[in-house]
Amino acid sequence: MLIHDQSRPGRRANVxxxxxxxxxxxxxxxxxxxxxxxxxxxxxxxVVRHYTRLSQQNFSIDTHFYPLGSCTMKYNPRVCNxxxxxxxxxxxxxxxxxxxxxxxLACLHDLQEILxxxxxxxxxxxxxxxxxxxxxxxVAMIRAYHLARGDHARTEMLIPDAAHGTNPASAVMCGYxxxxxxxxxxxxxxxxxxxxxVGPQTAGIMLTNPSTVGVFDRNIEEIARIxxxxxxLLYYDGANLNxxxxxxxxxxxxxxxxxxxxxxxxSTPHGGGGPGAxxxxxxxxxxxxxxxxxxxxxxxxxxxxTEADRPETIGRMTxxxxxxxxxxxxxxxxxxxxxxxxxxxxxxxxxxxxxxxxRLQQAGFELAYPxxxxxxxxxxxxxxxxxxxxxxxxxxxxxxxxxxFHAPTTYFPLLVPECLLIEPTETExxxxxxxxxxxxxxxxxxxxxxxxxxxxxxxxxxRRRLDDVRAARQLDLAWTPQQADGGGDGQ
Amino acid sequence: MPFIPHTDDDxxxxxxxxxxxxxxxxxxxxxxxxxSGERAEIxxxxxxxxxxxxxxxxxxxxxxxACFIGAGAYDHYIPAAVWQIxxxxxxxxxxxxxxxxxxxxxxxxxxxxxxxxxALTALDAxxxxxxxxxxxxxxxxxxxxxxxxxxxxxxxxxxxxxxxLYRSTVRxxxxxxxxxxxxxxxxxxxxxxxxxxxxxxxxxxGVAAVVINQPNFFGVLETVDALTDWAHEQGxxxxxxxxxxxxxxxxxxxxxxxxxxxxxxxxxxPFGMPLSSGGPYAGFLCCKQALVRQLPxxxxxxxxxxxxxxxxxxxxxxxxxxxxxxxxxSNICTNQGLMVTAATIHxxxxxxxxxxxxxxACHANTLGLVERLCALPGVEPAFTGAIFHExxxxxxxxxxxxxxxxxxxxxxxxxxxxxxxxxxxxxxLLVCATEQRSEEEMRRYASALAEILEAG
Ligand SMILES: Cc1ncc(COP(=O)(O)O)c(C=O)c1O
Numbered sequence: 001m002l003i004h005d006q007s008r009p010g011r012r013a014n015v016x017x018x019x020x021x022x023x024x025x026x027x028x029x030x031x032x033x034x035x036x037x038x039x040x041x042x043x044x045x046x047v048v049r050h051y052t053r054l055s056q057q058n059f060s061i062d063t064h065f066y067p068l069g070s071c072t073m074k075y076n077p078r079v080c081n082x083x084x085x086x087x088x089x090x091x092x093x094x095x096x097x098x099x100x101x102x103x104x105l106a107c108l109h110d111l112q113e114i115l116x117x118x119x120x121x122x123x124x125x126x127x128x129x130x131x132x133x134x135x136x137x138x139v140a141m142i143r144a145y146h147l148a149r150g151d152h153a154r155t156e157m158l159i160p161d162a163a164h165g166t167n168p169a170s171a172v173m174c175g176y177x178x179x180x181x182x183x184x185x186x187x188x189x190x191x192x193x194x195x196x197x198v199g200p201q202t203a204g205i206m207l208t209n210p211s212t213v214g215v216f217d218r219n220i221e222e223i224a225r226i227x228x229x230x231x232x233l234l235y236y237d238g239a240n241l242n243x244x245x246x247x248x249x250x251x252x253x254x255x256x257x258x259x260x261x262x263x264x265x266x267s268t269p270h271g272g273g274g275p276g277a278x279x280x281x282x283x284x285x286x287x288x289x290x291x292x293x294x295x296x297x298x299x300x301x302x303x304x305x306t307e308a309d310r311p312e313t314i315g316r317m318t319x320x321x322x323x324x325x326x327x328x329x330x331x332x333x334x335x336x337x338x339x340x341x342x343x344x345x346x347x348x349x350x351x352x353x354x355x356x357x358x359r360l361q362q363a364g365f366e367l368a369y370p371x372x373x374x375x376x377x378x379x380x381x382x383x384x385x386x387x388x389x390x391x392x393x394x395x396x397x398x399x400x401x402x403x404x405f406h407a408p409t410t411y412f413p414l415l416v417p418e419c420l421l422i423e424p425t426e427t428e429x430x431x432x433x434x435x436x437x438x439x440x441x442x443x444x445x446x447x448x449x450x451x452x453x454x455x456x457x458x459x460x461x462x463r464r465r466l467d468d469v470r471a472a473r474q475l476d477l478a479w480t481p482q483q484a485d486g487g488g489d490g491q
Numbered sequence: 492m493p494f495i496p497h498t499d500d501d502x503x504x505x506x507x508x509x510x511x512x513x514x515x516x517x518x519x520x521x522x523x524x525x526x527s528g529e530r531a532e533i534x535x536x537x538x539x540x541x542x543x544x545x546x547x548x549x550x551x552x553x554x555x556x557a558c559f560i561g562a563g564a565y566d567h568y569i570p571a572a573v574w575q576i577x578x579x580x581x582x583x584x585x586x587x588x589x590x591x592x593x594x595x596x597x598x599x600x601x602x603x604x605x606x607x608x609x610a611l612t613a614l615d616a617x618x619x620x621x622x623x624x625x626x627x628x629x630x631x632x633x634x635x636x637x638x639x640x641x642x643x644x645x646x647x648x649x650x651x652x653x654x655x656l657y658r659s660t661v662r663x664x665x666x667x668x669x670x671x672x673x674x675x676x677x678x679x680x681x682x683x684x685x686x687x688x689x690x691x692x693x694x695x696x697g698v699a700a701v702v703i704n705q706p707n708f709f710g711v712l713e714t715v716d717a718l719t720d721w722a723h724e725q726g727x728x729x730x731x732x733x734x735x736x737x738x739x740x741x742x743x744x745x746x747x748x749x750x751x752x753x754x755x756x757x758x759x760x761p762f763g764m765p766l767s768s769g770g771p772y773a774g775f776l777c778c779k780q781a782l783v784r785q786l787p788x789x790x791x792x793x794x795x796x797x798x799x800x801x802x803x804x805x806x807x808x809x810x811x812x813x814x815x816x817x818x819x820x821s822n823i824c825t826n827q828g829l830m831v832t833a834a835t836i837h838x839x840x841x842x843x844x845x846x847x848x849x850x851x852a853c854h855a856n857t858l859g860l861v862e863r864l865c866a867l868p869g870v871e872p873a874f875t876g877a878i879f880h881e882x883x884x885x886x887x888x889x890x891x892x893x894x895x896x897x898x899x900x901x902x903x904x905x906x907x908x909x910x911x912x913x914x915x916x917x918x919x920l921l922v923c924a925t926e927q928r929s930e931e932e933m934r935r936y937a938s939a940l941a942e943i944l945e946a947g
Binding site: 002003004012013015016017019021022024026027028030031032033034036037038039040041042044047048050051052054055056057058059060061062063064066068071073074075076077079081083084085086087088089090091092093094095096097099100101102103104106107110113114116117118120129130131132133135136140143164165166168169170171172173174175177178215216218220221244246247248249252253261263267269270271272273274275276291307314315316317318319320321322323324325326328332334335336337338339340341342343344346347348350351352354355358359362372373374397398401406407409412426427428429430456458461462463464465466467468470471472474475476477478479480 | 492493494495496497501502504505506508509510511514517518519520521522524525526527529530531532533534535536537538539542543545546547548549550551552553554555556558560562563564566568570572574576578579580581582583584585586587588589590591592593594595596597599600601602603605606607609610611613615616617619620622623624625626654656657659660662663664667668669712715716738739740741742743746758765766767768769770771772773783789790791792793794795796797798800802803804806807808809811812813814815816817818819821822823824825826827828829830831832835836838839840841842843844845846847848849851852854855858877879894895898904907926
């Protein structure tokens with residue numbers, strides 16, 4: 001039942017101070033709202049119970065193993081949240097003078113420095129609000145770099161076919177054409193195809209390494225050489241940084257511009273879809289174009305650098321400079337890892353992925369790239385199960401929910417048929433990985449014996465499989481008062 | 492090892508299952524020359540107890556004086572239940588609800604959010620957030636230009652009385668796609684954006700969209716009906732940028748002018764989000780039904796499950812980057828989901844009556860403060876237009892200096908100095924007194940200002 005369906009006229013939660021404000025008679029009648037918006041009228045207990053019960057209809061890291069590939073669903077330490085919520089941080093106005101913000105600025109400055117060191121870039125801006133905005137920022141900087149050199153011929157951004165959808169979408173938002181580069185049979189970028197594609201029209205390449213097929217591209221130095229020789233820049237999509245944190249740095253691989261997803265690698269919460277944070281790092285030649293604001297340290301004092309200090313900046317990505325509360329959480333996490341803990345993240349994320357991959361392979365599941373090491377994630381393809389039993393990766397995914405596991409990423413990357421992209425992360429125990437393997441084996445047995453059962457899954461969730469086609473055809477995007485009057489279909 | 496559960500025995504058994512001699516050997520596909528060691532620049536690890544001590548100290552240095560700054564971010568009371576529920580692990584540590592059946596909690600919250608935002612704006616559809624108010628406006632303009640097929644131009648009129656940080660963010664995001672942003676000046680006396688000024692800037696090719704800001708950056712109420720009608724007469728889409736709290740008192744965008752604004756967007760921070768130095772907040776974006784396929788970002792729809800029970804799922808995904816790639820309506824993927832969860836709980840607790848009460852209290856507090864401050868010699872409103880909960884005041888002394896002394900001597904953040912963004916308002920300060928500001932704080936502000944001005 002929607003909160004709206006629990007509404008009774010005149011009922012309310014008494015959370016506000018009583019107030020006896022007069023009619024705002026100085027506001028012209030023509031600008032005044034005629035009827036109150038139809039928001040629910042409910043008691044505080046109703047609100048608390050409703051949203052608590054709704055929360056219980058979610059899978060989450062705190063409640064379930066959540067091996068969603070490319071998303072790094074690792075434990076989000078509780079202390080990061082409670083420290084970011086300290087009143088001194090939470091109550092500070094974004095436009096308060098910096099004298100009243102030395103604490104938060106110190107944290108942000110330190111975070112900039114840690115991210116520089118661990119990625120090998122020469123400067124970092126914390127401004128972008130998520131990974132995709134980091135991409136937009138990064139590609140805009142690449143554009144600014146070429147334009148500043150008077151090079152107007154570069155119209156194409158090269159993007160491997162395995163790349164995340166945000167990569168081509170971000171390139172297009174910056175005015176580039178996205179040109180696809182194929183992935184070779186071993187999972188690495190097809191270097192010959194790349195060689196054939198580069199030219200004076202090449203603005204750069206957007207690469208994820210380890211890539212979204214879960215392998216480290218062994219030809220990265222060669223790729224860097226080819227693109228640089230053609231005058232293009234290398235963009236690093238840092239969604240998979242967890243796999244190599246502290247082991248190898250994008251800056252050392254030859255990348256000119258990178259973004260990081262702090263909600264992945266630095267364990268800030270995913271929040272049911274966000275917020276995240278997508279800081280960008282750059283090599284020295286791209287540094288002038290970084291978005292503002294940046295934090296600068298002068299002696300013991302910290303201050304913002306803005307447009308006035310940074311005349312070549314591409315500008316601002318959000319009104320107030322980024323998702324500060326998320327950056328604080330990432331800072332706490334980074335300090336708790338410390339210099340010795342960075343590589344440990346990659347070590348155990350990689351150990352868990354390779355263990356899970358080996359166990360699934362031994363259980364007879366087909367790997368997309370069986371000759372390769374897993375990075376922090378790997379792909380199982382269910383094309384054989386699809387052919388033999390008529391079940392799909394989606395059926396497996398839905399049935400996994402019944403076994404108490406969040407499904408891996410399905411149908412991404414697009415080039416592997418019936419794929420499950422599986423990322424266990426370093427914070428899972430061997431026992432939880434073993435449990436996942438057992439579930440996969442059991443589900444395959446069901447597929448063999450009773451494929452219809454899989455197609456009907458899930459059975460134990462708050463809802464059975466939802467009709468996406470109906471959702472898109474008979475759009476119902478908001479409760480309306482008519483529904484209430486007509487009884488609606490709320491159950 | 493923080494957050495890593497493996498015992499030595501676990502590691503040995505797992506390596507054996509893999510058939511690898513060491514964890515290090517799992518990295519053997521990475522060219523050796525690229526490998527990096529531990530970085531001395533990164534400080535050594537701190538325990539939870541140690542980082543807590545450090546962060547408490549730093550947070551203490553940031554504790555705020557009484558804040559009379561608004562300018563796009565507002566100090567409102569947040570009921571205790573909002574964040575106690577929003578930080579439940581089931582919301583906090585879930586991700587985008589791709590697996591609908593295991594995410595009905597998040598999905599229903601988002602649907603309820605959409606329902607609340609469409610009710611507030613009087614429009615048909617809402618997405619489930621963009622990064623903040625400024626990026627929501629950038630996306631709204633890209634959407635408007637895409638949707639407006641009748642108009643060949645990519646020209647957009649944008650009021651100069653719109654938040655300067657919104658204007659600069661929008662510029663960064665939309666200019667690479669060739670949108671032409673033309674600023675419409677405000678009337679020096681009223682602070683409003685007159686329709687006549689728009690007419691002069693219409694251009695030969697016409698205008699694709701007109702931005703209408705209610706209230707505008709100076710807190711002044713615009714003549715939204717006239718601006719909306721003018722936009723529609725030009726064949727432009729009317730794009731509203733609104734403070735959603737103000738909609739408790741003001742005509743919703745869907746009812747502006749004869750036909751209503753086509754798109755409404757803005758910053759949802761006033762709904763339960765702490766100021767937090769600027770984020771995370773959440774941008775909202777609503778539109779008329781006809782434009783829904785151009786709407787960027789996640790959208791939740793109500794549908795039926797295999798048993799015919801109503802349930803919720805992400806819908807219209809063919810607009811999005813993971814399906815449409817380079818032809819998507821936007822690149823957005825991760826949004827501000829948890830902030831939307833907080834906003835939904837906040838709105839459910841307040842209801843329409845509570846929201847109106849907060850809006851009225853802010854309005855009354857700001858009027859009260861303005862009356863007090865304008866009783867001082869040389870202090871006067873910069874504009875004559877009616878306001879919501881902010882007012883630009885002209886001072887007889889340089890605002891920057893006044894602000895510094897107010898903070899140092901009275902523990903008051905006295906407002907936002909307008910001169911850096913508006914040279915003609917070099918002597919002006921933008922003040923805001925939300926429902927959080929007490930009588931005592933306002934009295935303290937007024938008497939400190941009196942002393943500062945008297946001292947000359
Ligand atoms: C490979 C890859 N690139 C980019 C992104 C986009 O990042 P975000 O969702 O933070 O915008 C993601 C994740 O969602 C991703 O997996």
